[in-house]
Amino acid sequence: STTTSNISASLAEAGYRVIQIGCDPKSDSTSVLRGNEYLPTVLDSMRDGNRVRLEDISRVGFGGVLCIESGGPVPGVGCAGRGINAAVTLLQELRLFDEFKPDFVLYDVLGDVVCGGFAVPIRDGITDRAYVVSSSDFMAI
Secondary structure, three states: OHHHHHHHHHHHOOOOOOOEEEEEEOOOOOOOOOOOOOOOHHHHHHHHOOOOOOOHHHEEEEOEEHHHHOOOOOOOOOOOHHHHHHHHHHHHHHOOHHHHOEEEEEEEEEOOOOOOOOOOOHHHHOOOOOOOOOOOOOOOO
């Protein structure tokens, strides 16, 4: 999350329109960018049963980076990859990518998502390429 947030901040400072979507059930990917301001997750908002609006689940953070947290499934039910899929589907329905017109979208995905988390943006036609950035710490290995 630190690496992703730094990349987002650097791209924003260079003048690009950036969206960072945190795909960790802990929902802390964008917290530094938004000054730890509370942000409801996409999945929690969907579970509430109310109509979800983009302004309910996003905050503009440092440098104009649009911050979104997908959240995760109820503990013990489902998996993070399916949560990412549900969140991305809702963001498409809300026309996020058409309305915001980002130059870059960064998905901060858990390295151990085994059910397609990395593949969702490509499969759904949101992007035509993906870069995997990792660090040399033990968790990345």
